[in-house]
Amino acid sequence: MTKNLSEKIISSHLIEGQMDPGEQIGLSIDHTLTQDSTGTLAYLEFESMGVSKVKTKLSLSFVDHNMLQNDFRNADDHKYLQAVAAKYGIVFSRPGNGICHQLYLERFAKPGFTLLGSDSHTPTAGGMGMISIGTGGLDVAAAMAGEAFFLEMPAIMGVKLTGHLSPFVSAKDVILSILKKLSVKGGVNKVLEYFGQGVETLSVPERGTITNMGTETGATTSIFPSDDVTKAFLKSQEREKDWLELKSDNNASYSELIELNLLEIEPQLALPHSPDKVELVKDFDGTPIDQVCIGSCTNSSLRDLKLIANLLRGKKVNDHVSLTISPGSRQVLENLASSGDLLDIIKAGARVIENGCGPCIGIGQAPTTDAISLRTFNRNFKGRSGTQSAKIYLVSPETAVASAINGKITDPRKLGSYPNISSSEKIIINDNMFIFPHKNSLNKEIIRGPNIQPLPNFPPLPEILLGEVLLKTGDNISTDDILPGGSQIMSLRSNIPEISKFVFQYVDSSFPKRALDKGGGFIIGGENYGQGSSREHAALAPKYLGVKAIIAKSFARIHLANLVNFGILPLNFVDKQDYNRIKQGDFLNIDIKSVKDVVSLTNISKKEMIQVAFRLSNREKDMIKVGGKLAAIQAKQANY
Ligand code: MIC
Ligand code: SF4
Numbered sequence: 137m138t139k140n141l142s143e144k145i146i147s148s149h150l151i152e153g154q155m156d157p158g159e160q161i162g163l164s165i166d167h168t169l170t171q172d173s174t175g176t177l178a179y180l181e182f183e184s185m186g187v188s189k190v191k192t193k194l195s196l197s198f199v200d201h202n203m204l205q206n207d208f209r210n211a212d213d214h215k216y217l218q219a220v221a222a223k224y225g226i227v228f229s230r231p232g233n234g235i236c237h238q239l240y241l242e243r244f245a246k247p248g249f250t251l252l253g254s255d256s257h258t259p260t261a262g263g264m265g266m267i268s269i270g271t272g273g274l275d276v277a278a279a280m281a282g283e284a285f286f287l288e289m290p291a292i293m294g295v296k297l298t299g300h301l302s303p304f305v306s307a308k309d310v311i312l313s314i315l316k317k318l319s320v321k322g323g324v325n326k327v328l329e330y331f332g333q334g335v336e337t338l339s340v341p342e343r344g345t346i347t348n349m350g351t352e353t354g355a356t357t358s359i360f361p362s363d364d365v366t367k368a369f370l371k372s373q374e375r376e377k378d379w380l381e382l383k384s385d386n387n388a389s390y391s392e393l394i395e396l397n398l399l400e401i402e403p404q405l406a407l408p409h410s411p412d413k414v415e416l417v418k419d420f421d422g423t424p425i426d427q428v429c430i431g432s433c434t435n436s437s438l439r440d441l442k443l444i445a446n447l448l449r450g451k452k453v454n455d456h457v458s459l460t461i462s463p464g465s466r467q468v469l470e471n472l473a474s475s476g477d478l479l480d481i482i483k484a485g486a487r488v489i490e491n492g493c494g495p496c497i498g499i500g501q502a503p504t505t506d507a508i509s510l511r512t513f514n515r516n517f518k519g520r521s522g523t524q525s526a527k528i529y530l531v532s533p534e535t536a537v538a539s540a541i542n543g544k545i546t547d548p549r550k551l552g553s554y555p556n557i558s559s560s561e562k563i564i565i566n567d568n569m570f571i572f573p574h575k576n577s578l579n580k581e582i583i584r585g586p587n588i589q590p591l592p593n594f595p596p597l598p599e600i601l602l603g604e605v606l607l608k609t610g611d612n613i614s615t616d617d618i619l620p621g622g623s624q625i626m627s628l629r630s631n632i633p634e635i636s637k638f639v640f641q642y643v644d645s646s647f648p649k650r651a652l653d654k655g656g657g658f659i660i661g662g663e664n665y666g667q668g669s670s671r672e673h674a675a676l677a678p679k680y681l682g683v684k685a686i687i688a689k690s691f692a693r694i695h696l697a698n699l700v701n702f703g704i705l706p707l708n709f710v711d712k713q714d715y716n717r718i719k720q721g722d723f724l725n726i727d728i729k730s731v732k733d734v735v736s737l738t739n740i741s742k743k744e745m746i747q748v749a750f751r752l753s754n755r756e757k758d759m760i761k762v763g764g765k766l767a768a769i770q771a772k773q774a775n776y
Contacts, residue, residue: 212585297334656682666695
């Protein structure tokens with residue numbers, strides 16, 4: 137039987153289940169990655185599983201998100217992460233080394249492998265022919281303990297690329313065009329698998345830009361074949377031995393097919409406040425801007441930054457624009473420095489900031505009030521930049537530079553001749569900022585600062601859920617809405633009682649107090665509830681405040697899994713119109729005694745009954761019965 141590429145890798149890692157879309161499958165995981173802001177919790181969870189050393193082929197812990205070190209909290213977290221890595225045999229990437237996805241692609245990604253990461257942009261490694269999936273920290277901790285990763289078998293959507301990109305049009309414009317077609321929920325429970333002649337015209341970093349931002353369609357992951365372009369990239373990283381040719385069989389089938397002629401793509405931009413509000417740059421040409429930020433795991437490769445340097449050479453950043461550049465890795469920075477490209481960037485007036493996530497998650501560089509900020513990032517949710525009134529547009533590096541020079545949104549095709557950037561030339565490789573585990577460091581003592589608080593324990597859910605609707609939201613509520621980023625709040629990621637005070641901070645700041653005062657209750661959501669990041673804190677903190685169930689029209693994949701892991705029931709309206717029959721303040725009763733697929737919800741305030749679907753696998757039902765995934769794994773490990 138012919139197989140597409142995704143099916144080939146999935147079948148070679150299948151531990152449980154059938155590869156029929158919608159069925160639960162269990163996959164074996166080769167590599168895991170965590171980053172600091174999800175990692176602290178993931179490692180607290182891992183520690184409580186009683187395993188002496190990670191059981192994966194390779195596990196990595198990166199510090200890239202919150203590195204401001206405003207006070208002791210942040211620095212203590214880094215110390216804790218380093219100590220855990222040494223003790224359990226995990227590679228540690230030191231603060232300042234770069235962004236996890238960029239570093240992983242450069243130094244560790246391997247065609248044909250599986251990767252599970254506690255960050256939603258883990259699919260970046262799909263640019264290297266991997267099945268790489270973002271999920272909550274608890275799932276990653278379980279994979280480190282040798283457990284299979286369970287998920288719904290995704291449908292495999294084929295994306296056929298033909299032609300080649302025109303000058304000043306790049307990978308970001310490709311993925312923005314796809315987002316325009318699919319929207320922020322069009323990829324849910326799907327893999328976007330790229331194939332066709334156009335693939336060979338894209339370098340690995342460009343493929344990484346596309347697979348990275350496939351996350352914004354809600355997709356489980358995205359994948360490119362591993363071909364001669366992949367081989368050349370691996371060779372430039374002195375890792376040619378990791379190469380393996382991988383592609384789908386001839387005549388392999390896909391559940392859906394979309395086609396894109398790269399030649400027809402023009403520069404695109406996503407308007408505030410959603411990555412799928414995509415339009416053509418030329419239609420906004422001339423709009424004055426205040427800030428340009430280049431970087432993030434989407435667009436911070438050596439290819440991107442060399443291009444930026446070339447375009448900035450001999451030019452000056454507009455007097456009314458602040459241009460920041462955050463390189464994706466120390467390798468990128470070192471190579472820019474040695475080739476002289478960094479000088480072009482500095483001379484033009486760009487502000488070079490630390491290799492890391494930085495402004496992408498509201499850590500520094502918040503725009504001015506009402507500002508228009510152009511960013512090469514992947515998310516532009518309201519307030520994520522740190523300024524509620526700012527308007528963030530997502531653009532390619534080419535559009536970002538052209539606009540920074542002109543002080544207004546500018547179609548980059550106006551810039552003249554397009555520099556030719558090779559991504560496979562000889563580069564400097566330096567792994568000094570990775571600390572590789574050593575047998576002498578295993579079992580060393582773990583240092584914990586006062587901000588590292590133990591995980592709260594939750595009892596199993598009662599059979600009757602009673603309480604008030606604490607909040608009713610609209611569609612596409614993101615995890616940034618549920619629990620915002622920014623350095624202040626993110627430095628509380630290892631302290632659930634403290635971070636829970638910020639739940640729905642900018643949606644309704646009275647939420648935490650009301651939830652506690654009422655002894656918990658329910659949330660009503662629209663479509664795609666919980667889109668965006670993998671932060672399990674967006675489930676764990678509401679759980680701490682007593683949220684028992686979320687009743688929504690639909691859920692985003694990672695958040696749904698996080699809710700189940702921590703024992704908050706995700707319930708779907710059977711008839712989506714019923715969303716209109718519940719309002720904030722209504723008192724509800726949900727009887728889950730006989731865990732059937734459909735249960736009745738009684739709206740006591742309105743004396744009405746509504747049908748809600750309880751779509752959980754038997755494994756998930758068992759997990760909830762014993763008090764969540766952690767309790768289930770602890771019980772299993774204790775029996776070994
Ligand atoms: C993000 O881009 O929102 C983050 C910050 O990387 C998150 C992870 C987190 O919240 O720590 C993600 O994408 O998963
Ligand atoms: Fe970091 Fe932004 Fe990428 Fe998230 S999206 S991993 S915050 S750079």
